[in-house]
Amino acid sequence: MSSTPEAPEAPGEEVAGPAVDEIREGLLVALTAELGDAVVGSEIRDRDLFVRVRPDEWRRAARFCRDRLACDYFSFLSGIDWMPAGSGAASDEAAFEPPTAADEAGDETGDETGDADEAAVPPATTRPSGEQAPALRTDDGRWKTGLAGGDTRFQVFCRLYSTKRHHGITLKADLDDADPRVDSLVPVYRGADWHERECWEMFGFDFAGHDDLRHIYLPGAFEGHPLRKDFPLLAREVKPWPGLVDVEPMPDEAAVPDETPAPAEPTGGGAAE
Amino acid sequence: MTVTEQQRLYVERTAAEARVNVEIETEGMTLNIGPQHPATHGTLRVLVKLDGEQVVEADVVPGYMHRGYEKLTEVRTYPQITTLVNRIDWLSSFANEVPFVLAAETLMEIEAPPRAQWIRTVLFEMGRIGTMCIFLGDMGVQLGAITPVFYGFRDREHVLNLIEAATGGRFHPNYDRIGGLKEDLPKGWIDETKAAMKRIRSFCDQLEELLLGNEIFETRTRGIGVIPPEIGLEFGVSGANIRASGVDWDLRRDEDSPLAWKECDWKVWTHPDGDAFARYWVRLQETREATKIIDQLVDGLPAGPIQAKVPRIIKVPEGEAWVHTENPLGEMGYYIVSQGWLGPFRCKIRSASFSNVSIVPWLLQGVYVPDVITILASLYFILGDIDR
Numbered sequence: 001m002s003s004t005p006e007a008p009e010a011p012g013e014e015v016a017g018p019a020v021d022e023i024r025e026g027l028l029v030a031l032t033a034e035l036g037d038a039v040v041g042s043e044i045r046d047r048d049l050f051v052r053v054r055p056d057e058w059r060r061a062a063r064f065c066r067d068r069l070a071c072d073y074f075s076f077l078s079g080i081d082w083m084p085a086g087s088g089a090a091s092d093e094a095a096f097e098p099p100t101a102a103d104e105a106g107d108e109t110g111d112e113t114g115d116a117d118e119a120a121v122p123p124a125t126t127r128p129s130g131e132q133a134p135a136l137r138t139d140d141g142r143w144k145t146g147l148a149g150g151d152t153r154f155q156v157f158c159r160l161y162s163t164k165r166h167h168g169i170t171l172k173a174d175l176d177d178a179d180p181r182v183d184s185l186v187p188v189y190r191g192a193d194w195h196e197r198e199c200w201e202m203f204g205f206d207f208a209g210h211d212d213l214r215h216i217y218l219p220g221a222f223e224g225h226p227l228r229k230d231f232p233l234l235a236r237e238v239k240p241w242p243g244l245v246d247v248e249p250m251p252d253e254a255a256v257p258d259e260t261p262a263p264a265e266p267t268g269g270g271a272a273e
Numbered sequence: 274m275t276v277t278e279q280q281r282l283y284v285e286r287t288a289a290e291a292r293v294n295v296e297i298e299t300e301g302m303t304l305n306i307g308p309q310h311p312a313t314h315g316t317l318r319v320l321v322k323l324d325g326e327q328v329v330e331a332d333v334v335p336g337y338m339h340r341g342y343e344k345l346t347e348v349r350t351y352p353q354i355t356t357l358v359n360r361i362d363w364l365s366s367f368a369n370e371v372p373f374v375l376a377a378e379t380l381m382e383i384e385a386p387p388r389a390q391w392i393r394t395v396l397f398e399m400g401r402i403g404t405m406c407i408f409l410g411d412m413g414v415q416l417g418a419i420t421p422v423f424y425g426f427r428d429r430e431h432v433l434n435l436i437e438a439a440t441g442g443r444f445h446p447n448y449d450r451i452g453g454l455k456e457d458l459p460k461g462w463i464d465e466t467k468a469a470m471k472r473i474r475s476f477c478d479q480l481e482e483l484l485l486g487n488e489i490f491e492t493r494t495r496g497i498g499v500i501p502p503e504i505g506l507e508f509g510v511s512g513a514n515i516r517a518s519g520v521d522w523d524l525r526r527d528e529d530s531p532l533a534w535k536e537c538d539w540k541v542w543t544h545p546d547g548d549a550f551a552r553y554w555v556r557l558q559e560t561r562e563a564t565k566i567i568d569q570l571v572d573g574l575p576a577g578p579i580q581a582k583v584p585r586i587i588k589v590p591e592g593e594a595w596v597h598t599e600n601p602l603g604e605m606g607y608y609i610v611s612q613g614w615l616g617p618f619r620c621k622i623r624s625a626s627f628s629n630v631s632i633v634p635w636l637l638q639g640v641y642v643p644d645v646i647t648i649l650a651s652l653y654f655i656l657g658d659i660d661r
Contacts, residue, residue, distance in 0.1 A: 046379055047529070048595060073506045073522075075597070076623040080610060146593045146610050159595065159608070159623070163506060163515075163522040170595060170608075191508035194631040202343075217336035217660065226344055236348050 023167055024049040027069055031169075034064050041148040041172075048168060052148040055156075055173040059183040059209075062160065065169055066188055071160035074189035075168070077196060079180075079203040080155045082145050083229040148172055154180040156205055158192070175205060184210035202227040279501060284639030288327065301329065306645065308337050314411075315656030317630070321637065321645060328645060331637035333630060338660040346620040351377050351451060351587050354616070358607075359445040361624055362658040364407055365400030365601045367436065370449035373620075375531065376596035376609045377451050380589045384531055389453040389579045394533040395466070395570050396436060396448065397598075398563040402473055403432045404601035405560040408653045409480050412553055415650035416493050421480055428476040431469040438462055451587055453580030463571045470564040477561050485554065494550035498636055498648035501547060508635070509628030512603025514652060517555040518547035524599035532598075537569035549651035556653070588615055602626050602658055626658035 024044045031051055032039045038061070041052035053061045065071040145155070147170075154175040161168040175182055184207035185192035196207045197216040204225035207213060215222060224231055302323045308316040316337035322330040342361065346354050358373050359366040371393055378384060385393070410425020433443045439458050440446035448455045484490045500510060502518040515522065523541040525534040542558035544551035589611040597606030603625030610619040629652055636648055 045592075046594065050593070072503065073511070074509045074628075075604065075606070076509070076608075076621065076628070078608070078621045080619050144591075144612055157608075159606075163520055166527045168595070189507050189509075190504070190635070191510075191628055191631055194627065195509075215336070217339040219336075226341065231344075233344055233348055 021047070023165075027167065027169060030069060031061065031064065034068070035061055040174075041150075043147040045147060048170070050147040050170045050172065052150065052172040052174070055175055055182045058156070058171070058173045059185060059188060061171055062158070062185050062188045065160045065171070069167075069169065070162040070165050071169060073161040073163050074185075074191040075159035075161050077156065077158035077185065077192055077199060079175075079199050079205055079227070080146070080150075080157065081153060081203065081227065081229045082150055082155065083153055084144070150174055153177045154203065154205065156180075156182055156199065158185065158195075160189075179206070180204060181206040181208060183208050186210055201225065204228065279499070280639065283496075283499070284327075287639065287641065304642070308334075314654065317654075317656055317659065319633070319637075319645070319649070321642070323642065326641050328637045328640050328642070331634045331645075333633050335627075335630070335656075335659045338656050340657075340661065342661045343620060343622055346617055346622075348616065350615040351589060351617070354620070355449055356445070356447050358622070359447055360657055361622065361661055362404070362600065362602055362605070362626070362655045363444060364404040364655055365397075366442075366444055367396045367440070367446045367448060368400040368598070368600045369605065370447070371397055371532070372596045372598045372600075372605055373607045373609075374449045374451055375598070376594045376607045377587075377589055378531075379594040379596060380592045380609065380611055381451065381583070381587075382590075383452050383581050383583060385453045385581050386578045387533075387575045388457075388577045389581075390531055391533045391536070391570050391574050392439075392454055392458060392579065393449065395567050395574075396439065396446070397532065398566050398570075399432050399436055401563045401601040402560055402567075403429050403436070404655075405556050405563070406432070406473075406476070408556055409477075409553070409560065412650050412653075413480075413484055413490075415646050416490060418484065418487070418490070421483055424476060424479060424483075428472055431472055435462065435466055435469055438465070450580065452583040453578070457579050463574070466571050467568060470568050473564045474561060477557055477564075481557065485557070491550065493643075493647055494553060494651065495546075495548060497549045497644050498640070498651060499547045500632065500636065504635070505547075505632065508632040510603070510632055511625055511628065512599065512601070513555045513559055514552055514603060514629055516541065516543045517551035519543050519545040524597060524604060528597070530598065533570055534566065536573065537566050539566050539569075549647050552651045552653070586615070588613060589617070597623065600625055602653065602655060603629055605658075622661050624658045624661055626654035626656075627661070630654050630659055 021044065024047065027049055028042055028044065028051065035053060035057055038054040038057035039051060040054055043050045051061070150172070152174040154177065155172050156175055157170055157172040159168060159170050173182055180203070182205065184196055186196065186207075187209065193210070193212070194216060196210050197213060199205050200207060200210075200213045201215050201218055201222070202225055214220075218226070304321045304323055305318065306321065307318040318334040318337070320332045320334065321328045340360070342357050345357055349357065354373060355370045358369045361369045406425040406429035410422035413419070413421030436446060437443045439462060440448035440455065442448070500514065500518045502515065502520045505515050505518050506520065521541060521543050524530070525532075526541055539562045542555050542562065544555050589609075591611055591613045593608070593610050595606060595608045597604050604623065605625050606623040608621035608623065609617045612618040633649070633652065637645055640648065
């Protein structure tokens with residue numbers, strides 16, 4: 001999926017005008033010239049530039065974007081957990097067989113959140129914090145990743161923008177599976193402060209140089225990192241993914257068993273949203 | 274750095290004023306504003322350490338309304354997610370749906386027909402007016418003028434009625450669909466819209482007379498909470514807040530959006546001062562501009578279908594897309610990672626207020642307690658938009 005920086009020709013399906021592409025190409029060339037082989041993947045798509053850099057050059061890449069590529073505006077920073085989900089996330093055709101969907105998560109080890117057939121007994125392994133799931137790494141060690149590629153489970157990404165030239169850059173960096181850690185961007189963009197706090201609590205990424213990593217949304221005693229894919233979503237444990245139509249049966253309908261596909265039993269306000 | 278210099282000068286000046294008469298060593302005190310405080314528009318907690326009347330250090334504690342939308346999007350299908358994102362900035366709900374739907378459309382490589390895009394733009398701008406009416410009125414209340422807020426709520430009603438007539442929902446329209454809209458506009462809607470826009474413009478005039486010329490209002494907002502442009506951008510402050518600092522940047526004009534802003538004649542207003550007054554002034558002008566946009570769009574509304582051809586079951590092909598729009602509160606965007614399922618693999622929601630408020634600890638240093646309220650009100654955030 002990732003093209004190397006040495007061959008930065010745009011993917012064939014480009015619809016954008018050539019002039020616009022030149023801008024992105026120019027940005028990419030400049031970044032590559034500065035960072036050299038620290039640019040490990042890149043992609044230009046839909047008049048947008050995605051660049052994956054080595055994590056040790058994360059801060060330098062951002063600083064270069066700010067100082068030399070006119071990216072004065074810090075839009076956001078967040079993370080991605082590339083572990084295959086299987087959280088019943090309408091993830092596949094299985095969702096169309098509403099009631100007992102033994103869903104596609106079966107090809108992993110199965111201790112995922114939304115396995116409809118096992119939902120009654122949530123596996124204890126991921127229960128407390130969902131922090132450790134080394135076994136979930138699949139055979140060849142590669143998961144489906146996004147634009148500009150990815151080699152590890154965790155990826156941090158941020159979005160920088162130039163309010164003068166109106167171009168944006170998405171920077172990405174692969175983080176270690178066991179010890180996701182990267183330099184903080186706060187010295188470059190002060191606005192990264194809150195975003196890194198959020199990312200720290202939601203993904204468990206550590207930002208070296210950020211001296212105030214504390215919870216921003218969640219209560220202080222919260223354990224686990226909710227946006228990691230192995231963190232169970234309680235609402236879906238209580239009531240598995242119901243399929244496309246997310247309605248609960250009327251109370252009296254549920255009482256009378258009939259031929260309609262037996263929906264998930266009405267769990268009362270199960271969805272804690 | 275010139276900016277910290279600027280702020281230091283301000284702090285010193287205000288401190289000197291306070292020191293004129295008495296030189297008293299006061300003991301530090303921590304003042305807790307919120308979570309339930311009218312000035313926080315919901316449940317935001319602001320902790321300020323005071324030295325006398327001055328803020329030494331401020332901390333903002335969000336999260337009282339965190340609903341975990343980014344996690345929830347992972348267990349929803351694309352059409353279901355518009356219901357969720359409606360509730361991010363609940364004063365301009367429709368505007369939240371738009372970037373999400375656009376992002377999905379980008380990945381699916383479909384485009385809604387022109388009529389749908391125009392109606393989207395109209396409702397988007399109506400959301401802006403609805404939001405701004407609250408702001409324009411509320412800012413008065415925070416400074417002790419009660420009347421504006423009644424005017425604000427009164428005239429917002431006109432817009433809400435129109436939104437309700439078109440979408441069926443006053444606050445949560447859930448009207449945007451991938452590839453188009455839920456349904457077409459009802460009969461007579463356009464005439465009513467034009468009448469309502471006239472009323473909104475006279476509302477703006479009223480407020481201009483009520484507040485902008487008011488001496489108390491000016492004294493309490495001029496020079497208060499100055500955001501220097503480069504600092505604001507570093508913090509990710511966007512929308513009217515940054516335009517009030519002289520940054521001429523509006524995604525409606527500057528980004529190539531499929532929506533219809535390019536089809537009409539309007540102006541991006543900026544103000545060089547960067548203070549609370551400038552933010553109020555810019556928003557007032559933007560409300561006027563929004564009425565002009567709507568007027569022009571409903572006049573030239575193209576005929577045709579409102580829904581492109583999309584598969585019955587919406588699956589978004591593999592890929593990633595980032596789409597952002599100029600929402601009433603600032604830059605709002607969705608970074609969607611799709612793996613070809615019915616729902617997104619990951620959906621990062623970039624909401625404007627989160628970044629706009631993240632500057633507050635910096636901004637509050639050295640200000641007086643009453644100005645804290647002015648600054649919070651002038652930054653204008655919606656709690657759902659901070660906490661998501």
